[in-house]
Amino acid sequence: MTAVTNYQKIADLAVAALDWEVDFTPKPGLVDAISNGAHQDMDAALFHRSAASLHDYFVQLGAVAEGRAPNDLLREQIGSLGRTAEKRMFAATNGVNTHKGAIWALGLLVTAYWLQPAANSAQLLAIAGQLARIDDPGNESVTKQTYGQQAQHQYGIGGAQAEAQSNFPHIARLLELPLTTKDDWLRALLTLYATVDDTNVIHRSDLATLRFLQQQAKRIAQASEPVLKNSEFAGLADFTIEKNISPGGSADLFAATKFLKTLPKQDLAERSVLDYGKITFQL
Numbered sequence: 712m713t714a715v716t717n718y719q720k721i722a723d724l725a726v727a728a729l730d731w732e733v734d735f736t737p738k739p740g741l742v743d744a745i746s747n748g749a750h751q752d753m754d755a756a757l758f759h760r761s762a763a764s765l766h767d768y769f770v771q772l773g774a775v776a777e778g779r780a781p782n783d784l785l786r787e788q789i790g791s792l793g794r795t796a797e798k799r800m801f802a803a804t805n806g807v808n809t810h811k812g813a814i815w816a817l818g819l820l821v822t823a824y825w826l827q828p829a830a831n832s833a834q835l836l837a838i839a840g841q842l843a844r845i846d847d848p849g850n851e852s853v854t855k856q857t858y859g860q861q862a863q864h865q866y867g868i869g870g871a872q873a874e875a876q877s878n879f880p881h882i883a884r885l886l887e888l889p890l891t892t893k894d895d896w897l898r899a900l901l902t903l904y905a906t907v908d909d910t911n912v913i914h915r916s917d918l919a920t921l922r923f924l925q926q927q928a929k930r931i932a933q934a935s936e937p938v939l940k941n942s943e944f945a946g947l948a949d950f951t952i953e954k955n956i957s958p959g960g961s962a963d964l965f966a967a968t969k970f971l972k973t974l975p976k977q978d979l980a981e982r983s984v985l986d987y988g989k990i991t992f993q994l
């Protein structure tokens with residue numbers, strides 16, 4: 712049995728990735744350290760409170776998953792933990808949806824880590840996908856229509872659930888990019904804007920607006936000049952405000968990518984908690 716402190720250390724990494732994501736600046740349309748993007752009901756402090764409220768959830772996932780196989784019972788248990796985490800998040804934010812997508816994506820990845828702590832990132836994405844493909848008996852979207860389901864019915868777009876069930880292809884793609892400098896991470900974020908069919912953008916606007924955002928983001932991501940020197944970048948932020956759109960799904964996948972990049976590669980279970988210093992990320 713692994714010491715509980717290791718569950719806490721992985722939970723620290725998950726929460727730190729969420730904190731890093733909200734502080735990463737600039738993120739057109741999203742909340743960051745200096746702008747609330749296209750949001751009237753959220754700011755960075757709210758996101759930090761929300762992230763802190765999820766720490767216990769990530770610890771509990773470790774405790775329930777360690778050493779097990781991805782089977783029906785485990786899927787039911789983590790689904791139940793995920794729904795409890797959503798309730799805690801809504802309590803911490805007075806009912807604002809800050810991290811529903813992160814509870815889903817990071818929850819699956821933390822679980823995958825504890826099933827196979829020595830797995831590499833690609834293997835963790837595959838294990839998370841395997842878990843996501845198992846039916847969750849408590850999934851309320853069977854009875855209550857979510858924005859993701861609306862997008863599915865209206866446009867045939869899969870959203871958060873399909874992303875996980877297909878082994879998080881957008882995260883896999885980012886992991887092939889250099890992710891060292893601030894410009895690398897900005898390009899990675901824009902690559903997500905350019906390729907993710909974000910159901911948050913769709914429900915606040917329509918498919919044509921999502922496609923336009925994607926095209927603009929792709930042009931900037933593929934240009935040779937640094938993103939912050941690209942004159943079209945400011946226009947992207949203006950567009951998100953004008954259309955009141957927020958790529959929240961991209962934000963979650965961005966945080967999940969950071970989490971994978973910061974996981975100890977292997978043998979965490981054998982290492983002392985003292986091996987890990989205070990966790991802070993440079994932007």
Ligand SMILES: CC(C)(COP(=O)(O)OP(=O)(O)OC[C@H]1O[C@@H](n2cnc3c(N)ncnc32)[C@H](O[C@H]2O[C@H](COP(=O)(O)OP(=O)(O)OP(=O)(O)O)[C@@H](O)[C@H]2O)[C@@H]1O)[C@@H](O)C(=O)NCCC(=O)NCCS
Nearest residue numbers: 793808809810811812818819857858859870871910959960
């Ligand atoms: C199975 C679930 C994923 C539910 O699936 P469903 O397809 O029904 O998804 P939704 O409930 O519609 O969306 C879930 C959140 O996923 C993010 N997201 C959206 N598109 C994508 C995508 N293409 N890929 C990945 N992720 C995506 C998104 O979350 C982010 O945006 C939120 C903020 O949005 P915003 O528009 O500002 O606010 P809203 O209140 O939603 O709208 P307004 O009315 O204010 O405009 C923020 O939360 C970000 O995180 C979607 O919100 C799954 O959710 C599920 O079953 N959950 C319960 C069990 C569980 O968690 N299990 C996990 C155990 S490991």
Ligand SMILES: Nc1ncnc2[nH]cnc12
Nearest residue numbers: 733741742809959962963
């Ligand atoms: N920084 C952010 N701004 C808005 N929605 C988000 N969902 C997750 N992170 C977000």
